[in-house]
Structure formats: C-alpha cells, structure tokens
Amino acid sequence: AQKVTQAQTEISVVEKEDVTLDCVYETRDTTYYLFWYKQPPSGELVFLIRRNSFDEQNEISGRYSWNFQKSTSSFNFTITASQVVDSAVYFCALTPGDSGGYQKVTFGTGTKLQVIP
C-alpha cells in the first residue's frame, strides 16, 4: 500500500515570506512518480511538477522550488517571496511505477496556504 502525508493542514504567512510545504510518502515500488498540484480558491486543479524516483535533482522554477530526498521519502515544495496569488490548497501525489499500465494515484490530504497581504 502507498501513502502520502501532508502533515501541515493550514499555513499562514505574510506576503514576501518564504514557505515550505512538506510531503512525505510511503511506497514499496522502486520506481514511482511524485507530483504537486495547486487548487486556487476558484477550485480547479493545476499540475505544478512531476519528479521520477530515479531523478533526485532538485528543481527551481521562478519562485518555486522542489526538494526531493529519497533517503527521507520527502518531496517538499518551497515558495520564495510568497505572493497573495499563491494562496491555494496544494496537493502532493504519488503514482507507483513498478506495475505496467496501471494508474493508481494516491493524494495527500492537502495543505491550505494563506498568504496575507
């Protein structure tokens, strides 16, 4: 069985502060895929990033960065200099990769980020 834990239910920061959203996962697969999705107040779900289990390079995209550490089974998401538009619920998700063609996606419970102006 696989599991994704987002222990932070809600976080509030003041605009321009940095914030890190934690994601810890469990899986028995040696190959797997990790994702982050954003759900703004309007309700749609938007894909942010994917990371393969065999690629531990961290990634930076503008103010967003992701830190993938297999040793601690974590895939954390940092927003630098937060803005009000970053206010949303963020979901971490895991898809196992060892079995062929099967797509069982497990989501965390989400972290609601509120950026206060």
Place this chain on the structure above:
Amino acid sequence: EAQVTQNPRYLITVTGKKLTVTCSQNMNHEYMSWYRQDPGLGLRQIYYSMNVEVTDKGDVPEGYKVSRKEKRNFPLILESPSPNQTSLYFCASSSHGKKSPLHFGNGTRLTVT
C-alpha cells in the same frame, strides 16, 4: 483548447435518484479517472480507465459505476445516490498513465439530500 469538460458543475438531488456526471476530453488521452474531494481527506480515486472498455476500481468505488465506450468520454454513474456521496467530484485524463500529470475538469459539486 485542450481540456477536460465535466457537466454539470453543480447538482442537487435526492436520495435514490439515479444520476450521471459526464466527462469528456479532447486530448486523445488513453487514461481517465474519477476522484472525490472531501474536507480533511484530500482527493480519493474512485475509478480509472486505461483505455476503451478497460476500467478498474480505485480506493472508494462503492456506490459508483463507470463506463468507457469511447476514448473521449468517461461518465460517472450513481445508481442510487446517498447523502454520504455528497462531495466535490473531479474527472481527469492523462496521456501516458502513471508517469504523466493529470489534466482535471473543473469539478462537479454534488449534494444528495
């Protein structure tokens, strides 16, 4: 424009009255799936489909049915809705299954009284 279209956006119904939530994608994706979102529980997978006529259960399939007769459509059927199926539902598609990101519809908020 590439998109996943769900209908309706809002639906209020009564216990036991059969309903269907439609989902259609125009990206020629093979994989489609349904999720429900509940406070404190995140998104949970209901059913998924790897191709036409190929479907399988996710984590919470009880009380739901799906069909995949055409590649672009993946309707969610509630034969006899109950109040515990009141939720926000999302349909999603992806091009290459497990390693591809999900493209989500805009969601359907269902209330069963």
